[in-house]
């Protein structure tokens with residue numbers, strides 16, 4: 099479903115930063131992949147290109163066999179809305195909307211009736227342990243609560259491709275475990291899950307691991323950085 | 325140095341949230357304390373009161389023997405600038421300033437010459453492994469790089485009270501270890517360090533642990549939540 103063919107990304111700066119070196123790899127439908135590596139190594143850059151949030155400066159990215167770099171911005175946005183769920187490393191919630199309103203956002207363009215959107219959003223919030231905070235304004239939530247709202251928002255449409263950028267960094271071990279169970283649940287439904295993580299428990303859990311160091315992507319069997 | 329006498333915090337909402345239950349405890353000069361507990365349990369609330377960023381709605385907080393709740397805002401701000409270093413859970417960097425400019429900020433009011441401030445800031449950035457990104461705009465840094473800039477900014481004045489709100493949540497194990505070494509370094513100098521953390525390695529490292537659950541603060545010998 100994800101095909102990188104010499105895909106690279108250099109940020110202009112100045113100075114230029116070679117955040118992702120030309121990379122060729124494939125992720126097949128239904129895989130559960132962890133992406134690990136040191137801070138600053140290129141993991142978010144890799145995930146942003148995969149999620150159509152950024153474009154490569156080298157090579158070709160094919161999503162579901164389609165060369166997405168040739169698509170216009172509105173086509174990419176529409177494709178992203180239909181197919182991809184994304185948990186941002188910095189959450190990016192709407193701060194003056196409630197938790198449940200934030201989780202409802204991805205469904206707004208899918209033609210789902212408001213009452214049903216609200217019910218699904220509330221249900222997904224309960225799955226991340228935030229049923230009791232559904233009506234709270236998102237800027238009145240703790241760091242880990244905001245992170246869980248971001249996770250719920252990414253999961254609520256049961257996307258065929260879920261991309262998570264460090265979804266447990268602000269969570270205690272128990273709460274992180276319940277988030278991992280939700281990712282599992284989506285994976286068991288046959289969806290594709292890619293999770294960038296510094297959490298060794300999450301990295302050990304997946305069938306496949308990519309290690310990124312200085313923008314170079316390697317397959318690895320090692321569960322986490324020492 | 326930190327005395328909580330029935331200190332509590334209720335957020336009005338609505339609905340009211342009893343984020344911190346009336347708490348009586350003491351932290352002495354030179355202690356190294358970890359604060360652990362589930363997401364949403366009240367840890368940031370506890371730390372914000374300790375760091376003069378928030379006021380209790382019950383009880384009295386004495387810092388260095390002084391009843392700080394009776395001080396006006398500008399006195400509290402001055403006290404905070406002189407005595408406290410704070411690593412925010414959400415970093416709160418100036419996005420259109422460089423990494424080194426961000427780290428220089430706490431020294432601006434201490435009458436330190438600009439050249440020396442720049443040198444100290446650069447040195448501290450090297451200690452968090454970011455010497456090579458000193459001139460980068462902070463909104464062009466990775467999540468973990470921003471976190472490390474926030475750590476450097478809190479450390480650069482060698483404050484007598486360092487308060488860290490989950491300073492390693494976006495860091496791989498190795499980089500997190502080097503941040504922990506910096507906290508150690510300050511502690512060895514005789515300063516007081518309080519670190520809110522979900523990282524069991526950090527929690528196991530300190531001599532003292534406070535566990536917060538539903539706003540209730542307990543002393544614990546257990547290194548981390550299971």
Ligand SMILES: Nc1ncnc2c1ncn2[C@@H]1O[C@H](COP(=O)(O)OP(=O)(O)OP(=O)(O)O)[C@@H](O)[C@H]1O
Pocket residue numbers: 231234237238239240241242243268269270335336337341343361362363364365366367368369370413
């Ligand atoms: N401004 C606010 N208004 C209302 N409720 C708030 C506000 N800030 C925090 N809360 C609530 O108070 C409780 C404690 O929040 P706090 O940020 O202290 O938790 P925490 O232990 O730091 O959690 P985390 O580990 O997720 O960062 C949470 O239920 C949170 O939703």
Ligand SMILES: Nc1ncnc2c1ncn2[C@@H]1O[C@H](COP(=O)(O)OP(=O)(O)OP(=O)(O)O)[C@@H](O)[C@H]1O
Pocket residue numbers: 109110111115117135136137138139140141142143144187457460463464465466467468469494495496
């Ligand atoms: N907009 C940008 N302009 C210039 N450089 C950037 C930009 N965004 C990221 N970088 C740099 O590119 C490199 C890779 O960044 P990236 O965010 O992909 O790292 P990461 O592996 O996700 O790190 P972390 O684990 O800290 O989140 C870093 O050196 C970073 O400073």
Ligand SMILES: [Mg+2]
Pocket residue numbers: 141142143187263466467468
């Ligand atoms: Mg990142």
Ligand SMILES: [Mg+2]
Pocket residue numbers: 240241242367368369413489
């Ligand atoms: Mg917090």
